[in-house]
Amino acid sequence: MIRNFLVLLMLTMPIFSQTIEEYILQGKEKIESARLQWNRKGMLEARAVFERLLIKSDKDWLLNYYIAYCDYRLTNYAFGENDKKAARKYVSDGIKKLKACVNEKSDCADAYALLSSFYGNKIALNPWSGFWNGPKSGKMIEKAFSLEPNNPRTHLISGISSFYTPEKWGGGKERAKESLSKATELFYDENVEAIMPDWGHSETYGWLGLVELAMGDTNKAIINYKKALEINPDNGWVKYRLLPQIIENNE
């Protein structure tokens, strides 16, 4: 009887002590919610959660990864607002966090893929730095592929990179389409622990749609955007920007 009493007491008590895993899951939800709503403040709040967790966790590499992932999203917001100073800070912090991540867990393919993307951002900030950041970005994505050839996010990031890289320099729309299509296949089969990175499924279709559009196939673009919304009906990027844009242009 006393046992029953104690269990019920605990169940009804306010939550004072959550596990690290629970906090990580909450942080992930915050990121996803901020990302879907294109909410900079929300993303900073999510980042703050992971930063607080760093003090008490033994999963530093994962927390550093998520902080860098927030930085990656924040960099996109900064680019959107043409705030290069902020973008530079997020890129620099993201690289630092990912280096800390791979220093602890040298086989983290997701971290290498994101690093590749950050070096790509550096090129966007200073096109001439492509001379040295281009090869660095290439090496990082290669490393990610060598560690986990079937990681869908590596294919996604590789596809985005190809989309922005001219064909002559090893990129191009065809390559982008190839990588993104591969990513979409891999996302369906992906089965990772809840606390591990699993973002990008719906987003990949958004990018695939963009590539199709750039290749002149509006119908395929729309199909892909719709698929993105099937997977996540709250994907604000596709719902409020990509799809309305394409419809507006068609009209």
Added chain:
Amino acid sequence: MLRNKIILIIIFVISIVINQALSYHNNKQIGIVSGKVLDLKNAPLPFVNVFFTDGMEGTITDENGNFKIETNHFGKRVLRVSHIGYEQKDIDIVIKKETPIVLNITLDESYVEMETVTITASSFTAADKEGQTLTSLDVVTTAGAAADIFKAIQTFPGVTQVDEGAGMFVRGGDVSETIVMLDGATLVHPYRYESDTGGYFGMINPFLLSGTYFSSGAFSAKYGNALSGILAMESLGMPDCKSIDFGMGLAAISLGTSYPIIPDKLGVRFSGNYSDTKTLFKVNGGTEKFDKFPLSWDGNLSVIYKYSNHGYLKYFNHSAQDDIGVLYESPTYSGNFISGTDNILNNVYWKQMFGKKLLTKSSLSQNRFHQDIMVGNLSLKNSDVFTKWRTDITYTVSKKFKINSGFEIDNTESTVSGSYPDDENNLHPDAASITFSNDYSAFHNGLYLECEINFSQRIFTISGLRFDYLNEINTYTIDPRFSIGYRFTDTQILKLATGRYHQYPKAQCIDAHYGNPDLLPLEAIHYVVGYELKSEITNFRAELYYKDYNELPIKDYEQNFASDGYGYSYGADLFVKGTLPLISGWMSYSYLVSERKELEHLKLVPTDYDIRHNFIAALKSRIGERNSFSLTYRYTSGKPYTAALNQWNSDRLPSIQRLDISWSYFTFFSGRNFLVLYAAVSNLLDRRNIYGYRYNPEYTERTELKSTFGRSIYFGFSISLR
């Protein structure tokens, strides 16, 4: 059964009531911490992370920088305030029941997030890193630099080019006053086709390097036995992919490979270059008449073993050989000058991080050099063996305070033998000559201690002290050095630096028979004032300097040499590097006055390298994605020469102008493999610049020393397979 269920429901209700009561009690006794976070300009900082370090309680500031945290954990706690780009702050507070705490918190901008500041004045760093001054690619795409790092650095201010060679004459200092290091090892003979103005090329290929630090003055206490400049290079680290590079040009062929044997653990790099200039001279002509066209080869091997995430060992070997036979013409003698050189460097380099704060770098190296020279009745055989151990230790106390310390111990064994003409103006092979043989041995050690302090976000200082001892002249020197940087805006820095520098006299000057073992170390005191503007697309630097030289060796009839020479140099260096959408590159201008009473110059006169005005524009442009063009223009005012007996350096040669252009085409194939085609036209204006005169002893006749080439071409290709 029913009874049990009823009891459970009752317990559930009681539990809720108890919890509500507890919760109410806690809410009644809540602690509140609130406040505002501001930057140094008192502007509110939005979205700053404010949290307690002992849990997950925290918040982020709102758009106006305000925050509020409610807690029911009382007592001593630490509130952390953290924001990207700002220094994190920890604040100790005591939370008491029902006593709100209001804080106004100011955050400093972070050091690490801001552009790296080179605190030391007069220095340039070169690495494949964003924001650095010169990358390996800059070196190879600078027209006229012949893919030579020394020649590329000659396009920087403060370095005077006295002829077409690679010699580093820095701010009114002789070529011997700049020391060249690789991974901590000293390259005693850093030039190929060595001459008294340095040599025609640098010894190390830029593609072997991951970074280069060049300082033209007021450098730190880390470096000793150098009066004017430092060129410290670092060789490439662990290869991260297999690669094969092959290149072929009009006068050279090269092959290089890198191979990660155990990825990220053990890797090897090898490269070899062979150069035969016969075809180059056949195609382009040239003023020199060769008996043996300049021919050289070099091989480089490095093995890198990364035994942990905190340290690695690197073995580096560089072996090089060059030969040349060229007609030597002077008013008194014409004949072949023949020279052959072997140069081998072996270095074991160890880098280790102990914990998070202590970094050590050690190098054990040996540089063996042998040279044979023959012209007429002059014949010299010179062998040097230079062995050195150097260790550098850096202890990072905090972000604001760092201690550097280290030592070097080196030993020089040198032999010079051969014959020299009895009458120094008669080189005829049949003329009388005197044979000689000389051994020189010296043991030197140096020790330094240096503190880097960032007093605030704006003020940085480096203070150091250096001690050196040379057994050969039984003399020690103590050199204090200091530099301060003041960042008065985010992009502008003012720098002041000063220091005392010593260098030991050359071996022949302290030889017991031909020199004077009582000579003192040469001394220079540097004063530098600099301004730097670093923006996204431009890097501008302006520096003024003054160097005071003392204890310079001077010819003395009784003691052979005496330490009674002196001199000074002063000048201004301007440098601007920019990146625009279509064009990038840099321009530099140096004004220099350098006068000394030294060696044969028995009164204060301009030095041989007192070149008053030096202007260089090194510009590059990419056309499309594959083609890039580069252009280097150089104007150098005339250097002094002696036109009459004892009228040292009283006249000046005509000014020198030179325009070099180059083109390269870059394309990827089959993935990440790439091909580069290139072509260059040197001395496009076809100016036959005069670099000096050779006189007869009476100064009645002279021969001109002119540019080796008029307008000349060079072309080739390179392939990289990855």
